[in-house]
Amino acid sequence: MNIILLGPPGAGKGTQAQRLVDRRGMRQLSTGDMLRAAVKAGTPIGLQAKEVMDRGEFVSDAIVSGLIGEELDMMGPQTGAIFDGYPRTAAQAESLDVILAERGRKLDHVIELDVNEDALVERITGRFTCATCGKGYHDTFERPHVEGTCDKCGGHEFKRRPDDNAETVRTRMAEYRAKTAPILPIYEARGIVAKVDGMADMDEVTAAIEGILGA
Numbered sequence: 001m002n003i004i005l006l007g008p009p010g011a012g013k014g015t016q017a018q019r020l021v022d023r024r025g026m027r028q029l030s031t032g033d034m035l036r037a038a039v040k041a042g043t044p045i046g047l048q049a050k051e052v053m054d055r056g057e058f059v060s061d062a063i064v065s066g067l068i069g070e071e072l073d074m075m076g077p078q079t080g081a082i083f084d085g086y087p088r089t090a091a092q093a094e095s096l097d098v099i100l101a102e103r104g105r106k107l108d109h110v111i112e113l114d115v116n117e118d119a120l121v122e123r124i125t126g127r128f129t130c131a132t133c134g135k136g137y138h139d140t141f142e143r144p145h146v147e148g149t150c151d152k153c154g155g156h157e158f159k160r161r162p163d164d165n166a167e168t169v170r171t172r173m174a175e176y177r178a179k180t181a182p183i184l185p186i187y188e189a190r191g192i193v194a195k196v197d198g199m200a201d202m203d204e205v206t207a208a209i210e211g212i213l214g215a
Contacts, residue, residue, distance in 0.1 A: 007113030008176035113198030
């Protein structure tokens with residue numbers, strides 16, 4: 001089974017993708033992670049990508065498609081793929097169809113985690129982590145049991161990501177809407193798009209996704 005997970009940063013795609021990996025043995029294909037890994041490993045496509053990025057340019061669709069093709073070949077036909085961050089444009093959607101068809105695969109589901117922008121801003125801007133062990137907390141939803149002390153390691157230093165601010169989150173939301181607008185109609189026409197309430201409890205979101213994917 002091959003699926004696309006859609007949703008803005010903070011919608012919970014990473015969490016749900018990891019649960020699918022754990023439950024179903026699928027492979028999460030995040031183009032950003034794959035690019036970094038290819039550059040670090042010095043693969044032929046990684047070297048191409050590094051040259052482009054060193055010039056301050058965007059990596060081409062051809063390079064990204066090559067990365068995805070390589071990854072699918074390494075996975076083998078029995079492992080399902082979760083596409084995260086790709087495709088972002090109509091051209092990339094066409095490329096993905098070709099990549100999958102060449103390997104005897106097809107796209108089964110496109111699942112969008114639907115979120116409320118104001119609630120998402122609150123969710124993201126309230127996040128902080130223990131500087132020692134990395135355990136995550138939230139100003140509203142999950143504070144340490146003892147104020148100023150990490151529940152997991154007893155550390156007393158906490159940190160926040162500098163880009164976890166309202167302005168950045170709203171900019172990301174606008175970018176997401178602009179990028180997904182061209183591809184959703186393509187998949188809606190095929191009848192494979194499903195929306196899930198991304199603001200629901202994580203377990204509820206997981207159950208809804210499992211219900212869409214079936215046995």
